[in-house]
Amino acid sequence: MEPLSPLVALSGGLLIGLAAALLLLLTGRVAGISGLFARATGIADTGPSRALAITFILGLPIGAWLVASFIRAPQIEVTSSLPLLIGAGLLVGFGTRLGNGCTSGHGVCGIGRLSPRSLAATGAFMGVGFLVVGLLRHVVGG
Numbered sequence: 001m002e003p004l005s006p007l008v009a010l011s012g013g014l015l016i017g018l019a020a021a022l023l024l025l026l027t028g029r030v031a032g033i034s035g036l037f038a039r040a041t042g043i044a045d046t047g048p049s050r051a052l053a054i055t056f057i058l059g060l061p062i063g064a065w066l067v068a069s070f071i072r073a074p075q076i077e078v079t080s081s082l083p084l085l086i087g088a089g090l091l092v093g094f095g096t097r098l099g100n101g102c103t104s105g106h107g108v109c110g111i112g113r114l115s116p117r118s119l120a121a122t123g124a125f126m127g128v129g130f131l132v133v134g135l136l137r138h139v140v141g142g
Helices: 006-027 033-041 050-070 082-098 103-112 116-140
Strands: none
Touching: 006 050, 006 103, 033 050, 033 082, 033 103, 103 116
16 A cells, blocks of 8 residues: 555644644544543533543544545554453553543643643653654564
C-alpha cells in the first residue's frame, strides 16, 4: 500500500486540531478521548454533557468509516496474541486514569495550550514508549 499524500495527512491533522479547538472554544472542555469516553459511558460524572460526549465518541468510528469509504481503507495486520493485546489495553486504560488523560487530551490539546502538566505527561508517556520499544526490540529481541 502506498503512503497517503502529504495533503491528505495534513488535512487529517487540521481536522483533528479544528475539532479540538472548536470543542474548547464552544464548551471550555478539552477534547480528551478517555475523559469523553468515561463521560459517555457514565464512568465519570463531570465534564461536558453526556449527549455531547456520546456524540463525540460516536463521531470517531463514523469519521474512520468516511475516510475508509472516500479515501482508502487501511490495511491492518495484527501480529500480537489476544492476551497480549488485552493486557496492553488494560495498561493503557490504567495509565490514562493515573495520568488524568491520554494522548489526545495531553498531547494534542494540552501541548497546544502550553500546559505544564500536559508537557510533563506527554514527555513521560512518550519516553516510556520509546524505552519499552527499545527494550523489546534490542534487549528482549521482539
